[in-house]
Amino acid sequence: MEKLVVVSDIQIDYQDDESLHAVGKFLRDFQPDTFVLNGDIVDMTALSMFRLTLEQRGSLETQREILRYYLDSWRHTLPDARIIYVMGNHEQRLHNYIDQNAAELAFLKTDELSFEGFADLHRYGIELVRPWGAGFDWHGVLITHGVLYNDNAAKSNLLKEGTSGISGHSHRLGTYYRTNRSGAHMWVQGGCLCRVDGDKPPPNRPGVDDWQQGFVVGYWDHIWNLYPVSITNHHFLFEGKAY
DSSP states (O other), X not given: OEEEEEEOOOXXXXXXXXXXXXXXXXXXXXXXXXXXXXXXXXXXXXXXXXOOSHHHHXXXXXXXXXXXXXXXXXXXXXXXXXXXXXXXXXXXXXXXXXXXXXXXXGGGGGTTTSHHHHHTGGGGTEEEEOSBTBEEEETTEEEXXXXXXXXXXXXXXXXXXSSOEEEOSSOOEEEEEEEETTEEEEEEEEOBOBOSSSSOSSSOXXXXXXXXXXXXXXXXSSSXXXXXXXXXXXXXXXXXXXX
C-alpha cells in the first residue's frame, strides 16, 4: 500500500512551530512514500504588496534560512520518500518580482535567481512543480496549490478542474463529492499550518479568520482514499494515536 501526506500554507515565517512539531512526529511514524509540499510553504513577504515595515522588507533571508531548516528536517525524517514541492502564489512572488522590477535579470531565473536555487531544492532531492497553478498527479488525484479562495473552494476546484484533487490556498479544511458519467470524484481542501491567531500572515486583519489547521493523508492500493486531518490547539489524533 502506498502512502501520501500533503501539507500546505505554512507561510514561513508565520509558521505554527507547535503544530509543525506534531506533524513532524507523525511523519516519523507514518513514513509516507510521497510527501507533497503544496505551495505557500514560505511567505516571501518582502516581495509582496503587503511589505509595510522595515522588518518585513528585510525578512527574505531569514525566511530562506527557516525554509531550508525545515526542508533539511523533512528529508532526514523521510530519507526514502519522494518529496514534491508544488509552487504556490507566494513562491511565485520571486519570479514575478524579477519580471516586474529587474527584467534584465530574468534570464538568470533558471539558475541563481530561480526558486530552486532560493530553496536549494537539489540539495534535498526535492522535485519542483511550477508555475503556480500547475499540479502533481498522484494516481489520478490532482495535487495543486489552487487559485480559488471562497467559502467552498473544494467544490469550486472540482468543478474547475473536472477531476479529483487536493488544494491549499484557502487556509480551510473541506471536502466535496460529485458523481457524473465519468465516475465519482472527491476534492479536499488541506487547511494550513501557519498561525491562525496572533501574528498571522499579512494582511493581518482584526477579528477571527475562517481558517483551520490541518493536512491530508492518502492511501493507494489499486484505489485511493483521502483523509483530511484536523489540528486543534496544536494537536490531532490519527489511527488511535495522539500527536
